[in-house]
Amino acid sequence: MKRMTRRHLEELIAQGLMFLSLALVAGSLGWILFTIIQRGAPALTWDMITKTPKGGFYMGKEGGVLNAILGSLYLALGGTVAALVFSLPISLGLNIYIPRKSRWALLVRSLLDVLWGIPSIVYGAFGFTLMLALGMRASLLAGIITLAFVELPIMVRAMDEVLRRMPRDLENASYAMGATRIETALRVVLPQMLPGLVTAVMLAFGRGIGDAASVLFTAGYTDRIPTSLMDPTASLPLAVFFQLSMPYPEVQKRAYAAALILTILVLLVSFLSRWISARLSRYSIK
Amino acid sequence: MENHIQIRNLKVRIGSTEIIKNADINIPDGQVTAILGPSGCGKTTLLRSMNRFLDLTENSRVEGEVFLDGQNIYAPGVDVTEIRRRIGLLAQRPYSLPMSIYENVAYGLRIHRVNQSKNLKPIIRHYLELAGLWDEVKSRLSDPASALSIGQQQRLCLARGLALEPEVILADEPTSALDPISAQHIEGKLQELKEKYTIVLVTHTLRQARRLADHVVFMYLGEVVEQGPAREVFDNPQMERTKAYLQGSIG
């Protein structure tokens, strides 16, 4: 009987701790979200999402942040695609081509973990130096390249963790039929792991679209919508940052509106990726 | 009687442990060879040496020779994918590929470019029939293979392997994960298939071995203790270890 009560107590404490952590995190996140909505929603007019800033926008006159919305989408999509092009081969290589526990794999993983921890302003500075060396101006392209570097470690490591869970026996079923590694990678491992890989891409996209520091020097900021890869490009995080630092309450409200737009965009992309994942996992082996 | 596979001085090491010690084995053509022995004696490892699957095991080293139709599959320059096409594997647990039922059977044809014709359906049908699965899946070929029962998936794996037109089928306890009816089904199929293929069967079910085997290899702690025609080994085992195993006192 005594043992039973102790075990029950353990269970109770564990449950309590879990609930407390959840409540704490959900509470603070909810608070942030509430603040954004409370302050941003009134300023979130149709003009905000369909117009570029007009003269005097930063003093509270008319216009919107369409430049930043499109800019952010271009930057994050470009950065994510660029990161994907490199992440997929690297993570497949780490899991299919080199022995999983080899020294090389350990080295690459540690390196990526370190890269993950570097603040994005450093990537921005790195991108800026690269830009100068190449004789480029602040532009959409430079922003995309820099964001690709910011996203790469997250994407590779997230994909790596997904691919590590690939059932060995399933891979072997393909090899047993005389498939090569690349055939197995593309026709068996990728389809099986696609839902997880989509999530990895989504994580990287989320980091990319929310990052301000890395695009500050590299993409620049402009009121115009970019028409080529060489144009400077606005972004939502910087729109938030600039407007928040203005001394006018109307403009500050618009900063919150821009943050709200960013939040909604990330939410939409998250739902989209979930939907895609669900569709893709139709053939997955449980 | 010819030997389809001949194993000579085979030594397998994984890490620092020697798992197969100097095995010499003959696998006769067009017969069922049962590999028997207690758990952990190296049966699966032996099977994996015959389709170069040990290449996939980290830290494994293979010495000696395995001849398939007189050709050493460990000779330098051998095309491993071709070896694995010629030697099919039926695993203990069926692993369907993450694609439709149809595509599972088409997979091997596609990667080996066996048949370039657009319409694979008659071929797919043929192999599904051969594995005794056609009637159950003909109306839902585009469903995910994972929707099938375990027993059906094992037959799908059989169909998928047969589609490559192998010469040898390696079967590693192919019925041990199945319910009795499915197990009977697979066993019946192996019985039919031995007309056309050389089959190497690892099994823990002595009765299954008695029903199916023409030839028996008995292993113990990584060594081949006894091998020969099934009737001789079962009815008149020469070695003490074999006798003990057949009577059920070891393993």
Ligand SMILES: Nc1ncnc2c1ncn2[C@@H]1O[C@H](COP(=O)(O)OP(=O)(O)OP(=O)(O)O)[C@@H](O)[C@H]1O
């Ligand atoms: N990848 C591996 N790494 C280390 N040791 C291994 C590995 N694979 C097999 N072994 C060892 O080799 C020996 C033989 O294993 P194997 O799987 O061939 O036995 P088995 O006869 O098939 O057994 P069972 O009847 O239980 O399937 C065992 O002692 C096992 O621990």
Ligand SMILES: [Mg+2]
């Ligand atoms: Mg085994």
